[in-house]
Amino acid sequence: MTIDVLLGALLIFSLRILDVSVGTVKLLYIVHGRRSIAVVLAFIESSIWLTAAGLVFSQLDNLWNAAGFATGFATGPQLA
Numbered sequence: 001m002t003i004d005v006l007l008g009a010l011l012i013f014s015l016r017i018l019d020v021s022v023g024t025v026k027l028l029y030i031v032h033g034r035r036s037i038a039v040v041l042a043f044i045e046s047s048i049w050l051t052a053a054g055l056v057f058s059q060l061d062n063l064w065n066a067a068g069f070a071t072g073f074a075t076g077p078q079l080a
Helices: 003-031 035-057 063-079
Strands: none
Touching (some): 035 063
């Protein structure tokens, strides 16, 4: 295992934490009726998710990336 593999998994982990956190904030804006802000946050959320998923799918043989993706999702709201 090289440092590049670990840094890639860490990047995916961080992107997922950010993605889930933005999704949580988006939901709060929806509940409070601020849908215009929620639309912008939804765009940001989906862009982050697509980036993270693309990194995982581009190297399907790298289990560290998949672990970073899943762990980032599970950790997301707790760190925000």
